Amino acid sequence: MDRLLNTVRAYPWGSTTALPELMGIAPDGSPQAELWMGAHPAAPSRVEREGHLHGLDRIIEADPRGELGDVLVRRFGPRLPFLLKLLAADSPLSLQVHPDLDQAAAGYARENAGGIPLDAPHRTYRDAQHKPEMIVALTPFEGLCGFRPPGESADLLDALGLDWLAPCVTTLRSAPEEPALRDVFSTLLSLSPDRLAEVDGAVAECARRPGPLREVFAVYAGIARAHPADPGVAAALLVRHVRLSPGEALFLGAGIPHAYLRGLGVEIMAASDNVLRCGLTSKHVDVPELLRVVRFTSLPAPVVRPVPGVGGEEVYPAPVDDFRLSRLVLGAGEGARALPGSRPQVLVCTAGTVRVTGPRHEVVLTGGASAYVPAGERVTVSGEGTVFRATTDDQGDHD
Numbered sequence: 001m002d003r004l005l006n007t008v009r010a011y012p013w014g015s016t017t018a019l020p021e022l023m024g025i026a027p028d029g030s031p032q033a034e035l036w037m038g039a040h041p042a043a044p045s046r047v048e049r050e051g052h053l054h055g056l057d058r059i060i061e062a063d064p065r066g067e068l069g070d071v072l073v074r075r076f077g078p079r080l081p082f083l084l085k086l087l088a089a090d091s092p093l094s095l096q097v098h099p100d101l102d103q104a105a106a107g108y109a110r111e112n113a114g115g116i117p118l119d120a121p122h123r124t125y126r127d128a129q130h131k132p133e134m135i136v137a138l139t140p141f142e143g144l145c146g147f148r149p150p151g152e153s154a155d156l157l158d159a160l161g162l163d164w165l166a167p168c169v170t171t172l173r174s175a176p177e178e179p180a181l182r183d184v185f186s187t188l189l190s191l192s193p194d195r196l197a198e199v200d201g202a203v204a205e206c207a208r209r210p211g212p213l214r215e216v217f218a219v220y221a222g223i224a225r226a227h228p229a230d231p232g233v234a235a236a237l238l239v240r241h242v243r244l245s246p247g248e249a250l251f252l253g254a255g256i257p258h259a260y261l262r263g264l265g266v267e268i269m270a271a272s273d274n275v276l277r278c279g280l281t282s283k284h285v286d287v288p289e290l291l292r293v294v295r296f297t298s299l300p301a302p303v304v305r306p307v308p309g310v311g312g313e314e315v316y317p318a319p320v321d322d323f324r325l326s327r328l329v330l331g332a333g334e335g336a337r338a339l340p341g342s343r344p345q346v347l348v349c350t351a352g353t354v355r356v357t358g359p360r361h362e363v364v365l366t367g368g369a370s371a372y373v374p375a376g377e378r379v380t381v382s383g384e385g386t387v388f389r390a391t392t393d394d395q396g397d398h399d
Contacts, residue, residue, distance in 0.1 A: 001358040001379055002047035004056070004346070004370045009034040009043065018088035018139070018264040022350065023368035035086040037346050037370045037390075039079065040271055047372060056080070056372060068344050069375030072392060075321070082323035084346045084390040085267040086368060087135065092223050093260045094281035095144065095232040095239070098131040099293050100254035104274050107289070122284050126273040132320045133269035134251045134304070136327070136388070137244035138350055141263030142219070144239040146256050146299030150180050153238045157184075159213055160202040164195070181238065181296040188234040189278060189287055199234045200224040216241065223261070223280065232259075232279020242302065247327075249304040249316050255295030266350065266388050270322040311337050313389070321393035329386050330354060336380035345373045345391040352385020 008019065014033025020026060036043045044055040057080075060067045064078030072081070099107060107125035116123050135141070147153070154172035157165050168184045175183070191199070207214060207221035219241050224233045239257050242250065244265075252258050259280060276290045277283055306314035306327060313326040328337060336357065339345065347356060349365035356363045356371050358379040363371045365387065373379050381387055 001356060001360065001363060001374075001377055002049070002372045003363045003365075004037055004045040004047060004372050005053070006035050006037050006045050006370065007043040008032050009036065013089055013091045013093055015088040015090040015264070018090075019086060019368065022086070022138075022264065024366065031090065033088060034267075035368065036083060037085065037348060037372075038083040038271065040083045042273075045370075045372065067374045069342060072343060072375065079271065080344060081271055081392060082390060083269055083271045084348060084370075084388075085269075086264070086348065086350075087260065087267045088264045089260045089262050091226045091262070092280050094275075094283065095236055095257060095259040095278040096275050096281075097255055097257050097278070097290065097294050098133070098252070098272075099125070099274055099276065101130045103254070103293055104128050104130050104272070107274075122286075124274075124276060124284070124286050124289055129270055129272035129274065130254055130322075131270050131272035131274050132251070132253050132318070132322065133267060134249055134316060134318055134323075134325060135244075135260065135265040135267045136249040136316060136325065137246050137263060137265045139246060139264045141244040141246075141248075141265050142261040143242050143244070143250060143263075144236055144257070144259045144261065145242050145250050145252065145302050146240050146258070147181055147238055147297065148240045149298045150175075150177055153181075153184070156213065156216065156237050159206055159217075160199065162198060162202055177298060178296045181298070182291065182294075185235055185238055185294070185296070186287070186291055188238070189231045189290075191231060191234055193229050196229040196231060196234060200228055203233070203237075219261070227280045230279050231285075232277075232281070235278050236280070240299065240302075244303065247306070249306075250302055251304050251316075251318050253319070255293055256299070257294060266325070266348065268323045268325045268390050270320065311339075318393075324391050324393045326389045327386065328381060328389065330381060330383050332384040334382075336382035338378065338380050339373075339389065340391075341373070341376055341378040343391045344375045345389055347371045347373065347381070348388050348390075350386045350388060352383065354381055354383040354385045354387045356381055356387075 014031035
């Protein structure tokens with residue numbers, strides 16, 4: 001078991017206060033967006049062993065079976081298949097989707113064959129992996145996730161009062177769902193700058209106008225202020241706005257358009273960099289490839305709530321085996337809880353003080369602090385606080 005030394009990523013959309021407050025440190029005025037915990041080569045966590053600091057990626061590379069276990073290496077290769085983050089958003093992230101495994105493998109091979117460097121700004125596929133992800137709210141959290149039913153989107157576009165959007169409204173109300181969403185989504189992504197400015201103005205006016213849609217339009221008016229005349233604003237009108245209470249989560253599978261808007265959360269994802277952006281960004285947008293990856297179907301309310309697990313864990317269900325995320329809320333005076341040890345795991349404290357005790361030593365975690373436990377090492381957790389546990393799905397095997 002090792003305490004992790006982690007890197008904060010200072011993206012422009014990050015909060016200047018949320019992560020410092022969680023970690024009990026003074027803010028420095030910069031936007032602190034994400035704290036990464038894992039072995040991603042772009043910002044691997046570091047651990048101290050034998051008096052020296054080592055990147056967790058290099059530790060795993062030197063002894064993958066010892067760190068990850070035979071089962072995980074056979075399933076995913078010699079790499080930690082997930083990345084855990086603390087994410088603090090103060091303004092909208094890009095509207096985006098992720099490919100499935102087949103799409104990622106094909107796109108990665110195609111761009112390699114085309115000689116596109118892995119670090120090229122116009123590269124779409126940076127690896128051959130999919131990127132399902134989940135975020136659990138630590139504070140009230142807002143995001144966009146999945147298409148609205150076409151009729152609801154038609155009502156929003158109609159309320160804008162822009163005559164040139166009438167064909168889109170008609171399509172959404174009369175055509176079958178999949179072709180209707182595909183046609184209107186692609187139309188909105190290809191609007192001219194003048195049309196996009198008209199959309200921004202109409203959204204702002206609807207946000208001021210009394211009525212049942214005022215609150216909905218206020219969300220999109222905020223997005224437009226952050227990203228004026230951006231095609232992602234118009235396209236986002238088709239995507240459901242979601243509010244999470246602390247402890248609730250979103251699971252984001254392949255092809256589902258989504259964007260985080262504001263709030264602090266624990267995010268876990270498959271360790272991939274494959275992102276296809278629709279808008280709300282200055283980065284590369286590949287519309288033809290995007291339209292091949294997006295799943296044009298409306299979703300029910302996508303909120304995930306934890307279910308009881310073994311030993312007092314609250315497990316956030318996800319239909320993937322790349323990661324498994326759970327929460328343990330520890331009370332004062334209760335005994336230590338043993339954690340299964342067959343898989344590698346990352347533990348992060350989000351409240352209070354948690355002691356992680358292993359066969360060699362003990363690590364004390366407070367807000368924002370984390371620890372890495374290699375496969376096969378048995379640990380217990382105790383104290384008074386909350387800890388999130390990231391590992392992988394057991395695929396039916398038992399500890």
